Amino acid sequence: MQIKQIKEKVFSNQRLNREEGLWLLQNGSLLDLAEMAEHRRYFHNLAPKVTFVIDSNPNYTNICNIDCIFCAFYRHEGDADAYTYTVDEMIERFKKAEARGVRTVLLQGGVNPALPLEYYTEMIRRTRAEVPKIHPHFFSTSEIIGMANVSGLSVPAVLEKLKEAGLNSIPGGGAEVLSDKVKKKISSKKGTSEDWLSVMREAHKLGYKTTSTMMYGHLESDEDIVEHLDITRALQDEYHGFTAFIPWSFKPGNTPLEKIIHTYASSTRYLQMIAFARIYLDNFPHIQASWFSEGKKTGQMALHFGADDFGGTLEEENVHASANFVHTTTIKEMVDLIRDAGFTPVERDTLYHTYGEFAEGEYPASILNSERLHQSVDASIIMPTIPLVALGNG
Amino acid sequence: MLSSKELSFRDPGLMPIWNKVRNGIRLSKEDGLVLYSTHDLIGLGRMANEVSRAKSGDTVYFVLNQKFEPTNICVLSCKFCDFAVKKGSPEAYEQSIEEMLDILNPDIREVHITMGLHPDWEWQHYVDMVRRIKEAYPLIDVKAFTAVEIVFFAKKFKKTHEEVLSELKAVGLRTMPGGGAEVFSERVRKLIFNQKIGAKTWFEVHRKAHKLGIQSNVTMLYGHVETFEERIEHMIKLREVQDETGGFMTFIPLAFQPGDTGIKTKNNFTSAIDDLKTIAISRLMLDNIAHIKAYWVMLTAEVAAVALNFGADDMDGIVGHERIAHDAGATSPMQLAKEKIISIIHEAGKVPIERDVWYNPLHIYPAEGTSIVSKMPYLNSVPFYSNFEPELAEIKLSPLVPRVFGQFAKEGKVDAGPMSLMDYVASQDEFEMLDYGVAVSGKAYSVLLYSHHDWKHLSGKTIGLTAESSTSVELLRVLLEKKYGVTGVTFERLHLTSGQNDYTKFDAVLLIGDEALRRWKVGLASFLNVYDLAEEWYEWKKMPFVFAVWAVRNSIPAAHKEAIRNALEGSITRSKGHYDELGREHAKRLGLTREDLAMYLNAFTYRLGEQERSAMEEFLKEQAVLA
Numbered sequence A: 001m002q003i004k005q006i007k008e009k010v011f012s013n014q015r016l017n018r019e020e021g022l023w024l025l026q027n028g029s030l031l032d033l034a035e036m037a038e039h040r041r042y043f044h045n046l047a048p049k050v051t052f053v054i055d056s057n058p059n060y061t062n063i064c065n066i067d068c069i070f071c072a073f074y075r076h077e078g079d080a081d082a083y084t085y086t087v088d089e090m091i092e093r094f095k096k097a098e099a100r101g102v103r104t105v106l107l108q109g110g111v112n113p114a115l116p117l118e119y120y121t122e123m124i125r126r127t128r129a130e131v132p133k134i135h136p137h138f139f140s141t142s143e144i145i146g147m148a149n150v151s152g153l154s155v156p157a158v159l160e161k162l163k164e165a166g167l168n169s170i171p172g173g174g175a176e177v178l179s180d181k182v183k184k185k186i187s188s189k190k191g192t193s194e195d196w197l198s199v200m201r202e203a204h205k206l207g208y209k210t211t212s213t214m215m216y217g218h219l220e221s222d223e224d225i226v227e228h229l230d231i232t233r234a235l236q237d238e239y240h241g242f243t244a245f246i247p248w249s250f251k252p253g254n255t256p257l258e259k260i261i262h263t264y265a266s267s268t269r270y271l272q273m274i275a276f277a278r279i280y281l282d283n284f285p286h287i288q289a290s291w292f293s294e295g296k297k298t299g300q301m302a303l304h305f306g307a308d309d310f311g312g313t314l315e316e317e318n319v320h321a322s323a324n325f326v327h328t329t330t331i332k333e334m335v336d337l338i339r340d341a342g343f344t345p346v347e348r349d350t351l352y353h354t355y356g357e358f359a360e361g362e363y364p365a366s367i368l369n370s371e372r373l374h375q376s377v378d379a380s381i382i383m384p385t386i387p388l389v390a391l392g393n394g
Numbered sequence B: 001m002l003s004s005k006e007l008s009f010r011d012p013g014l015m016p017i018w019n020k021v022r023n024g025i026r027l028s029k030e031d032g033l034v035l036y037s038t039h040d041l042i043g044l045g046r047m048a049n050e051v052s053r054a055k056s057g058d059t060v061y062f063v064l065n066q067k068f069e070p071t072n073i074c075v076l077s078c079k080f081c082d083f084a085v086k087k088g089s090p091e092a093y094e095q096s097i098e099e100m101l102d103i104l105n106p107d108i109r110e111v112h113i114t115m116g117l118h119p120d121w122e123w124q125h126y127v128d129m130v131r132r133i134k135e136a137y138p139l140i141d142v143k144a145f146t147a148v149e150i151v152f153f154a155k156k157f158k159k160t161h162e163e164v165l166s167e168l169k170a171v172g173l174r175t176m177p178g179g180g181a182e183v184f185s186e187r188v189r190k191l192i193f194n195q196k197i198g199a200k201t202w203f204e205v206h207r208k209a210h211k212l213g214i215q216s217n218v219t220m221l222y223g224h225v226e227t228f229e230e231r232i233e234h235m236i237k238l239r240e241v242q243d244e245t246g247g248f249m250t251f252i253p254l255a256f257q258p259g260d261t262g263i264k265t266k267n268n269f270t271s272a273i274d275d276l277k278t279i280a281i282s283r284l285m286l287d288n289i290a291h292i293k294a295y296w297v298m299l300t301a302e303v304a305a306v307a308l309n310f311g312a313d314d315m316d317g318i319v320g321h322e323r324i325a326h327d328a329g330a331t332s333p334m335q336l337a338k339e340k341i342i343s344i345i346h347e348a349g350k351v352p353i354e355r356d357v358w359y360n361p362l363h364i365y366p367a368e369g370t371s372i373v374s375k376m377p378y379l380n381s382v383p384f385y386s387n388f389e390p391e392l393a394e395i396k397l398s399p400l401v402p403r404v405f406g407q408f409a410k411e412g413k414v415d416a417g418p419m420s421l422m423d424y425v426a427s428q429d430e431f432e433m434l435d436y437g438v439a440v441s442g443k444a445y446s447v448l449l450y451s452h453h454d455w456k457h458l459s460g461k462t463i464g465l466t467a468e469s470s471t472s473v474e475l476l477r478v479l480l481e482k483k484y485g486v487t488g489v490t491f492e493r494l495h496l497t498s499g500q501n502d503y504t505k506f507d508a509v510l511l512i513g514d515e516a517l518r519r520w521k522v523g524l525a526s527f528l529n530v531y532d533l534a535e536e537w538y539e540w541k542k543m544p545f546v547f548a549v550w551a552v553r554n555s556i557p558a559a560h561k562e563a564i565r566n567a568l569e570g571s572i573t574r575s576k577g578h579y580d581e582l583g584r585e586h587a588k589r590l591g592l593t594r595e596d597l598a599m600y601l602n603a604f605t606y607r608l609g610e611q612e613r614s615a616m617e618e619f620l621k622e623q624a625v626l627a
Ligand code: SF4
Pocket: A064, A065, A066, A067, A068, A071, A072, A073, A074, A109, A110, A111, A142, A187, A190
């Protein structure tokens, strides 16, 4: 096989098969990948625009019985720092976030068997009713399976109930790498790839929009990565329910897996993943760059390697923070990062409806109207800044 | 021609520039500005990466170095500097020479010293600093004092710049860092660097250093108040001086960090896109500078890693004390472990080489599953590499002189390449020979003995020997003893870096490769006799001489061998008939014309046949008797 043949296929908008994908991932140079990824990117999204969402990423509980060895976030019932918030408490937080201009709440938590299905439906219903400006983007597949177990209902039935309560999009976390070989090693109690996929499939069938994620840089091989993308692509062909694909690298800090994997993959690997995903996932409208999980400068670079979305402002985030991996930004800085990378920033919601573009020197009105920011546009609206732990930590 | 690669671009405006670059035509200021304004970052990177590959193969260099800033007390207060303080300030510190020595260890190969301009220190203190480090650690090379400091010493101690430099050289100063260059623009200097020396003085100092055999680096501080035009002009000025002196080794773009300096920039850091563009554009503009450094301390590790595919071939290294950058809020860790650097280079698809201060390789760290091909950095090997495009990404190229290739091959680290005949003979069990090599019937022009005496009178004399190859040395011995019956000669190895050699102390000197070619027309010092060893052999035996044979390690995967053979065959076939274009850039550096070049390359045979094989046997027979 040769790079020439693969390029010809990509430039004539043809799909790569698994074998070609694997060859490309292993033999394509970074810039070959980038060149092809840009072709696909501008095919889907012709304008040099990059979207972002003003969102918050809180957690309602950190109690979890799944014990994934890559996770620094979970606690067990009875641990001193275990917590579960009531729906009231969460609604209060959402209200505060709404007042600060947040459009979307990406809500996830551990798989806590003490919580009944009604806890979740009430959370959705009250969010819709009491915090109408916020779009609920709630609950990963593991939690939904957990709800099915607790309630005795099937997954589709749970999804119906959540939908009735007002949910229409769910986050794509928990996929890690969709390879049972890998899953057995890093998350033996989390279920199989098919579990993740079938929740997604049922959700898409019911009209939900979801994202799809991948966490790499631990025990997976290149073959596993191609398999992950291949399965995702096949599911997308069925219902076109995925809005975006979001890869990120495993952060070993404070996780049991840290003993084996000491450090996280370099920015080169991340850009390779972004570009490769863009090339292989020819039926995905968006590839999301995560400034948060990889660093602001890496996020900027990713926009030239096939990504067309800059993710969220993550007003609150605890999962990466637990692994001592923290980057913070302000909305203003985020808009500037996009523009300095050579693109027009466009605000969007979870479903990728756009609200408006920002010309040089313009920023989302919501932050300017909020009280806090009247004092200074530069002020961080992010959670208190945790001292930046050196890159290469661990 | 520099590259036969056909690139295509999203921005069609890049095509004319690529056509210039691949044909070895220098880029103009306008070209540079087009490059800064393009939205096609990837296209820009592809060009720069090709240029870097032509120069350094897939290699990325790093060095184990220790940085010292022995004092932050400074008589100046440059606007952008939040490192310096005044004497008596609570943050002021002074590090003694003993303290510096305590920090060093024998693994370190380069010491980098820059500091504030101290109001009281004596001249002797600076001289001792260099001398005592060299005495305690002879293997450590000292890279010290920016032009700003040299000028300060000259003024303070009433010496000329030459005196300052030669006194430092005498105690072991080898190279100079490139700091203090900032941006070569009077407008910018007046705005924020008004206390510093201007471009004119900066270049004067470096010119003088180069003349004395002290090579240096050069930086560019960007991302403050300068314009793109001023950045390009900076590069062009530098390129012009380099044409004159050839003394600059590395260009280092430094991303400005405002920190507490009070200088306003939009964000507190440059954009990653600006960083990558600046690396790539400098690689394209600076056709006469060997290396571009992605200095991760200022650039962040995330950008430096990607810069390795945008034209940078040096990552600096393991850095100790980095106060100047870190006081201004750089977020890189103080010490990226060597393993981390190696893994970053591997993930970039490149080959890490640990180097000394002159870029001589000390160790190579191939990634698992890769096969390393040695890229002979000589003009006569251009036909092997000008179109060398292996189909497999696992095949990597690294520029190694024959002797270093031989050494790394023996260590099991390098797997293929044109091996010096003697090295091949020594490692025949592990390598198989391909039907390619470097042979010549008659003059080779690049294996020359410069001598004060004719052959017969070399008995009892001392000959300085190239450190780059062993075959030419054996050929010399065979000629001396067997052809001319001369014995009792003392041999002494020269330094790998030519500028470090004093040829006058020898009765004769054997030079090979580019070092010999450079002297082809100008001769060497006062040596009157010049003998071409290949010609000597030919006249004696009426046989070609085989300097190198292509060899491939037996144990690498068959698919790799196949890919290497195909790439090599492809390159030799496509190069034939284009010799005058192919080596143009290379020849320019050696002061050769197009005609010289064509004549030179046409003298060699690159495919080995029966004749060459029997010539090899004949030589080995003669050589065996000697031992
Ligand atoms: S990753 Fe999710 S499911 Fe796994 S242990 Fe952490 S919280 Fe639980």
